Amino acid sequence: MIEPPKREVAYAFLVWSDDSAKVRKKAQRIKKLNQQKIIYPYAMDKFTRAVFAAEKGKKEMCSTAKGIYVFRVKKIHNGGKKIKREKVKPELLPVYLNWTIKTKVTDITEQ
Helix, strand or coil: CECCCEEEEEEEEEECCCCHHHHHHHHHHCCCCCEEEEECCCCCCHHHHHHHHCCECCEEEEECCCEEEEEEEEEEECCCCECCHHHCCHHHHHHHHHHHHHHHHHHHHCC
16 A cells, blocks of 8 residues: 555634625634644545645635635645555545555556
């Protein structure tokens, strides 16, 4: 198995209200990013794409249909290491399998 890239992020999520301008202003002023998450390039939703495009340490915002994410990338892990299947958490196995297949197909097609 080949380890996929991942990003460690701190974030806050603000749900849209009747006045979207107030929510946007609150998002710009927010200081405390009280939630933590590790993001893998598996489900490339709008938030995941924004996280992988962001620079480390810079506060960013991402608007979605349900609200606004305010986040900061804390660590960037490039992946690429070989890992035994037994060491992969069961809930992450599909991510690792997809990344391993993608990497091997890319290697074959580039030759």
